[in-house]
Amino acid sequence: MPLLEIDHVTRRFGGLVAVDDVSGAIAEGELVGLIGPNGAGKTTLFNVICGFTPPSSGEVRFAGELITGLKPWRICRRGIGRTFQNLRIFPNMTVFDNVSVGAVGRLGIGPVETLLRTRAARDRARDVSARTWQALERTELAPYAHLLAADLPYGRRKYLEIARALATSPRLLVLDEPAAGLNDTETAELARFIRTLHAEGLTILLVEHDMSLVMGICQRVMVLASGRKIADAPPAVVQQDPIVLEAYLGTEEPA
Amino acid sequence: MFDRFDIFFVQQLVNGFSVGLVYALVAIGFTLIFGVLNVVNFAHGEIYMIGAYAGLLAILVLAPPWVALLLLVLAAGIAAGIALERAAFKPFRRFRDEASLKSKAMRESTLLSSLAISIVVRESVEKIFGADMQAIPRAYADAMQEPISLGELAVASGQIAILAAAVVMFATLQWILKRTDIGLSIRAVAANPLGAQYVGVHVDRTVIATFAIGSGMGAVAGLLIGLYQGTIFPAMGFAPGVKAFVAMVMGGLNSIPGAVLCAIVLGLAEAVATEFFGQGWADLVAYVFLVLTLVFFPTGLFGAGRERV
Known part of the structure; x- marks a missing residue:
């Protein structure tokens, strides 16, 4: 049984479909990346998982239990810890x-x-x-x-x-763009740190913009584009995927 | 001759100090709620009034011993605070996203809803008990008027009671905030409600706890001051509410120690002002302070760069 299960999640804001029928799963002990260009729906999917916004349809299950519709603090107490891109420290x-x-x-x-x-x-x-x-x-x-x-x-x-x-x-740690605002040295240090946490047995979902970080440390990468999941594979495969290259990396060489 | 004037002046200061403590008692709960929710709770003065009326009812019906009386009023204040939160504040916290949390409209709506509740409560009490002053039974009121002389100065036992209550409340609150789990949650919600809920803080329960603590203290303040002054009436919360508001603004809006200090300064200043102007001008002091603070210290005297609550 996967630790986190995203089951046909759709989230609409008025006429805009921010997340369109996305499914996926994370097994205990995995280190998974979630990437996508701006506006791909990463943040919305993330917010659905953490209880910030309910999905319009679909379900999220954590450790086999339904968590859609729970308040953020309940979800946290179930075992999903998160960090914020724009820091929310006290x-x-x-x-x-x-x-x-x-x-x-x-x-x-x-x-x-x-x-x-x-x-x-x-x-x-x-x-x-x-x-x-x-x-x-x-x-x-x-x-x-x-x-x-x-x-x-x-x-x-x-x-x-x-x-x-x-x-x-937490049993699952979700990091929202942790490398944002860090220089290369700091990003490399962060990558080592995330790997250490993972090696200690923590399951991690990394939502990230920084390609080098995701491709360098994740075992598997989910790619969102225009609200849909277009790829879900190890980094080496994703980097070669023509659909991903077109939608996300454009015509440039992958980093 | 000069000696006499001196001692009279010091006596005035002592009285001003105890008036300041009265404002401080009200300001503590007021500032706590502001610090956490970032909204002015206009019904705090009514909680204070409810405390006084609950105390009067308890005295008339049960004539309880002092400790029981204090506990009863504390309980009434906590209940009233929770009811107030449910009625006036909770409905506007349905939207949990950041835009709503920061939205001025949301804040102003609770400003008005708490004002509405305060009017309803005040008018209801007036309907039930009448708008007149209610005298506190002698047995209780007299206990607050025992003269105690300290050298040449004379203070009433009630003033000592108010001083003791202020010290105990302030210390209890600091202890709760700094030493207990719920206090840690209160501080976290005050600092960043969104961040707090994602690390497992039950924001709703924390807000309720804040209201319970702030209102319990407000009600006890109302009881003590009602007893000390010997009479209570439905609109009794208004004047101390205004003074507490001024003290809160002067103290930097979300600093409880700042508000307490400014409340005392305010009381002293009023006492000194009555030395030079007529009694009727004393209220002007608070407004002058308010204007001066807003013009020269927009973040308050103790506001900038410190922890909320």
Whole structure:
């Protein structure tokens, strides 16, 4: 059974069909890329998966369960973590607190329990703190834990978003254009980092513009154009696919 | 002669300080809700009034001990806050996309819906209890008027109670925000509602919790001040509401410590102003402060570059 199953998803905005009958699946442990030219429907498909917009028709299943129509926080708690292309960090909170929000999100303990220092509350506080530190260490942000998020350099803030998503203990991590705004060195570093996460067993869906990143690290690439899926194959095959070349890469040589 | 004037002046400052604390009590809940939702909750003054009336009812019917009275009013405030959120704010949060979250129209609509609820509530209370001042039974009101002398200064026990309440509320709120899970969620939603919901924060529940906390505090403030002043009436929330609003704007709109500090400054300034002008001019102080703040410190005195709430 695939971890994520996209089943004939269509999303219309008035007369515009942003996503047109797209199906696909991601198996546990895969690292899959989702690419397409601007306006291809990547973001819309992404938003349908994460619960931002419901599909007009079709279903999304996660670990065998239907998740279409669930609120974003429910979907997050089911195990899909995401990052944003335009960062959505909490700028005036510390790096540690930013990541804690992800660690706390899954199950809250109320102020009363905290005040009474119940066993459950103490165990949980320890658990939250442990998961936060773990996420910070995986993203090498631990030294900056007590800095304000707004004071981090742009490149580090990307990792902060990933750390925050990791703290929610996702089974599937969806990255929305993580390389946007990074230079080549930073992109290469990010590629290594994503590969490490994948090697540790995380399933990753990478929505990306940057060809070198997707082609370099993904095992499989789905290509969207004008709302339709036109290819779903390993990078080497996609790069040779005449339909993809025409729709997406134009007449240029593939990168 | 000069000595006498001095002590009188200090006494005025003490009184001004306690008036400032009254504004601060109201401003805490007001600013908390603004910080999280980025909307002005015009019904906060009515929550304050409901707190006072709930307290009066409890006193008349049950004559409970002080702790029970405070808890009852706290519960009434929390219930009223949740009802208010459901009625005036929730309907406008159906749209979760970013455009709506940032849309001015959405914000202005809750401005009006909360104003509408506040009018309905105030008029209903007036219909039930009448528009007149209701006297608080002596047993309770007198307890707030015990004179306590500190050297040459005289303060009422109610002023001490209000000071204690302000300190406890402020500290409790800081503790909730900084030390509890729900506080962390509140801060996250205040900073970025969209980002928060994608890392698993239940935004709806967080907003309700914010209203519950802010309104519980507002209701307790209404009770204490009603008891201290000895009378309550349906429109009693208006004047402190306006002062709390001014304090919030001066403090930078979403800074609770800033709002508390500015509320105290406001109370002191009013007391000093009555030294030089007639009593009737005291209200002008708040408006002058508001205008000066907006002209010279558009982000408030403590606003820029700090965490919301």
